[in-house]
Amino acid sequence: MVARTYSATLVGVNAVEVEVESHDGGGNPRMLIVGLPDASVKESRERVTAAINSSGFIMNDGVTTVNLAPADLKKEGPGFDLPIAISLIAHRSRIPIPVLSETAMIGELALNGELRPVRGLLAIALEARARGRKRLLVPKRAAAEASVVAGIDIIGVANLREAVDYLKSDVEILPEPCRATEFFAAASNYDIDFSDVKGQGDAKRAIEVAVAGGHNILMIGPPGTGKSMIAKRIATIMPGMSEEEAIETTKIHSAAGLLGEHSAFVATRPFRAPHHTISDAGLLGGGTNPGPGEVSLAHNGVLFLDELPEFRRSTLEVLRQPLEDGKVTISRAAGTVTFPAQFMLVAAMNPCPCGYYGDLKRECRCGPPVIQRYRQRISGPLLDRIDLHVEVPLVDYKALASQSGGEASEPVRKRVETARLMQQERFAAHPGVHTNSSMTPRLIKKHCELDAEAAGCLEHAMGEMNFSARAHDRILKVARTLADLGACDRITADHVLEAIGYRTLDRKMWM
Structure with a gap:
């Protein structure tokens, strides 16, 4: 029977x-x-x-x-x-x-x-x-x-x-x-807010630009300047997840066994911050029967890599595929498995091993060769895939002691959502392209046209700072996002100059 x-x-x-x-x-x-x-x-x-x-x-x-x-x-x-x-x-x-x-x-x-x-x-x-x-x-x-x-x-x-x-x-x-709607409404609130961050106006502006265009960002600054604090609040200014995105994200966390009786639904943007000792398989996914890694657990959210140069070189290099393709493919003898991995990469690093290079108040103990070796732990190809490099300096006492906080997450999120809506309309006829950061070379040529003044600024910067071809495209994408935040149809010289300003390591710090 x-x-x-x-x-x-x-x-x-x-x-x-x-x-x-x-x-x-x-x-x-x-x-x-x-x-x-x-x-x-x-x-x-x-x-x-x-x-x-x-x-x-x-x-x-x-x-x-x-x-x-x-x-x-x-x-x-x-x-x-x-x-x-x-x-x-x-x-x-x-x-x-x-x-x-x-x-x-x-x-x-x-x-x-x-x-x-x-x-x-x-x-x-x-x-x-x-x-x-x-x-x-x-x-x-x-x-x-x-x-x-x-x-x-x-x-x-x-x-x-x-x-x-x-x-x-x-x-x-x-x-x-x-209970999709019920869970979505109950679990879509954040316990933290962007207003908790004192000072750091330039860094917060760069974060807003990065989120608006879906760009990757690297923050450089000495210890204690608030890099991790800012990173943890990035999800609060990202557009809210749709029910479809929430179910897709929950499915990944469910497959990884990360859900419990009291956390059965992921309705907020995930924030993943793996330690720098993580293995390649832990970051990318793997195993005999491959499971999702940190890049997939950060799908539709933020992957934060603190102390970026401390990660193993091989571990950082495996990020190149998901950053380009938005997915991870793992091949085993039994077959091939593909995991979604569309995330915003947020990284942080000190300017040198001791952390005080360029600090006006504390002396750096690192010599030029030591600083150069430290920064060269991040490969050029990976650095090219990070659209914005921004300095995060120490906050002075007056800003810390001020009772008035910074701008709250809600108004920033509304500006981001407005910019994202413009991008959705712009790329409606191009499946798989949702933000400026995903533009193909053909779309860059179509939507990032420069007037004579803006083109002159970019040409001068390319010659003086020896930008790569990929960095050139990144600058144009960021400039397009800046124009969207300003509700401008065309990219101006000011947008190009600000985008160039977000290539900190290329401008003066990379040795």
Whole structure:
């Protein structure tokens, strides 16, 4: 006798449906699980057997074969416990076959039959809906995470006995209401504000420009000037996430297992700040069954790299692909996985190892060769991909002691949203291009035309400062953003000069 249930496994941040088949045979009692299971799936034999016995059900007294199809897809994680258990007891418990064919299920079983949450529920719910399943059985403690998906009934069950009784219609369990709008409204507020930052008008202006055009930015300044404080508040001036962006971001965090009972939905722009000791795989993603790295967890948000020169050179170089393409592709023997990685890169560094080069009050202890080696830890190709370099000097006492804070996040965000709206209209006919930072060479030529004065300024700067061709394009993109913030149709010489001013390292600091 063969019984079938339906579940799913994660491949990257997406889910793929898996059909769970069980066959009862004769011989000495034992269970075989086939279909490329990993160690945690193989261990389901012990968990499922104990859970079935603890819940008062009877298993086959001969050889039981469990097949996870498709057989050439690697199966990972304990989430197959529930569909395996249901398939083993479906006939003896008289669960209707049509009900099983309409139902997907996922969950880890405790030895007493209780259900425990697993990662990736949001992606699994999306896959079940796409496959036409009417309902998804999930652990009750994690039902809120999957409830943001409309068009499928999310049924939260506490244990194996309750799941079987529900499938037999012996008990009624109401589906979880779709809570996308509710979670979005409740979780879309920030506890911090741009007004917390005292002084640093030039740096905050540069941040506003960077956010308005989706540009990457590098802040250079001595310790204690507020670089990290500013970076943490960048998300508060970014345009609010749409529900589509929030669900996409939540799916990534769900696949990484970062969601909990009280944080089932990501409605604010993510802010990720990995330590400089992070590995290449930790930043980019990886593993035997590749999972998302920090660049993907920062999707639709901010990736902050503090003390940029302290990161390993190889680790920084892996950023070049996601910065250009907005995605990460990881190849393994079993296949290729692509993760989304559209983020704003915000980096910070000291001007020298001791941090006081150029400080008028404190003496720098580093000699020119030491400073040069320190700055050369950042490769030229990576630096070219950072549109704005801005100095963040020490704040004087009067600014710190002032009771009046700086401009709040809300008015800055409104200016940013106005500029972004102009860019959306400008690039409406170009899929994949949403901000000035994403312009292709052809779009730069079309939308970044310069008058004679502006062209003369840029030509002079290119000759005097030896800018690369990529830096030339970056300057034009930033100038276009400055024009958008000023509601100007054409780029003027003032916009070009300000954009050149944001190439600090190229102008005078790079040695």
